[in-house]
Amino acid sequence: MFGKMVEVAPNVYAYIQGKGEWFVNNAGLIVGERYAILIDTLSNEQRTAEMIDKIREVTDKPVRILVNTHGHPDHVWTNHMFNAIAICHENARKETTTAFVEIYQTLFPDLDFSGAKITPQDVTFERTLKIYAGREIYLKHPGVAHTTGDCYVYLPEEKVVFCGDLLFAKPCTPLALGGSIRGYIKALDELLSLDAEIYVPGHGEVAGKEEVSAAKEYLEFVYEEARKRLERGMVWYEAALDIDLGEYRDWRESERIVGNIARAYAELKGEEMQFSDIVEAAKRMLEYGKKLR
Numbered sequence: 533m534f535g536k537m538v539e540v541a542p543n544v545y546a547y548i549q550g551k552g553e554w555f556v557n558n559a560g561l562i563v564g565e566r567y568a569i570l571i572d573t574l575s576n577e578q579r580t581a582e583m584i585d586k587i588r589e590v591t592d593k594p595v596r597i598l599v600n601t602h603g604h605p606d607h608v609w610t611n612h613m614f615n616a617i618a619i620c621h622e623n624a625r626k627e628t629t630t631a632f633v634e635i636y637q638t639l640f641p642d643l644d645f646s647g648a649k650i651t652p653q654d655v656t657f658e659r660t661l662k663i664y665a666g667r668e669i670y671l672k673h674p675g676v677a678h679t680t681g682d683c684y685v686y687l688p689e690e691k692v693v694f695c696g697d698l699l700f701a702k703p704c705t706p707l708a709l710g711g712s713i714r715g716y717i718k719a720l721d722e723l724l725s726l727d728a729e730i731y732v733p734g735h736g737e738v739a740g741k742e743e744v745s746a747a748k749e750y751l752e753f754v755y756e757e758a759r760k761r762l763e764r765g766m767v768w769y770e771a772a773l774d775i776d777l778g779e780y781r782d783w784r785e786s787e788r789i790v791g792n793i794a795r796a797y798a799e800l801k802g803e804e805m806q807f808s809d810i811v812e813a814a815k816r817m818l819e820y821g822k823k824l825r
């Protein structure tokens with residue numbers, strides 16, 4: 533058994549998987565009068581088949597709309613298992629179509645990506661989009677954060693936010709390698725400013741404002757520690773290993789400090805990270821992760 537369906541408001545569900553480790557992401561389900569809206573898919577067909585069983589336990593309405601919170605593989609790779617119109621931010625669609633299964637299988641040889649497929653989304657938006665499905669559902673892009681094409685799904689009446697990977701709920705470690713540390717901090721401020729109480733993270737258990745603040749503080753810590761070491765002339769990888777994570781050492785996937793520092797350094801130096809730079813930093817991060825375990 534991989535996941536559990538948690539009702540966070542009437543007819544609004546979080547599908548929570550595992551402890552939020554690599555590629556073990558959450559999804560969301562909003563059941564309307566005529567159809568259901570699914571937020572994100574999963575990283576392989578077996579996990580998704582189980583999620584579909586869990587969806588059927590709570591509703592017989594067809595999933596007609598699928599929202600992808602960003603283009604990372606774990607959130608989009610089983611889009612093909614739903615006969616739904618898929619919606620995401622324009623950049624998330626670009627990232628979906630360039631995240632090749634082979635690259636990830638090489639980076640994560642132990643993970644199961646069976647049946648994973650790239651299925652480009654049908655509808656994209658740039659800033660906001662509103663869905664009326666018996667309730668008001670807002671999709672908003674807060675700028676570059678975890679990736680270049682994140683969006684969150686906000687239900688004002690229910691005070692619920694599906695954050696995608698804008699939120700890794702502690703003890704899950706946030707990852708900004710493919711986005712922006714400063715942008716991520718700004719996006720978390722935006723999430724905190726919402727009139728909301730329940731924040732469904734992309735990884736980790738159902739959370740609240742406390743977990744959003746904790747993720748923001750972690751990213752502020754990362755940026756500041758990177759800045760100090762860049763000033764001292766350290767190279768990024770050296771800096772990443774030099775940092776004393778303190779309370780964050782016990783967070784899951786703490787090796788993400790490596791990817792986060794690579795990104796922080798690029799931002800502090802005003803440099804772009806090319807795709808090959810990101811892959812290189814990801815390799816180093818995962819090698820470091822193996823040493824930690």
Ligand SMILES: [Zn+2]
Pocket residue numbers: 602604678697734
């Ligand atoms: Zn992600």
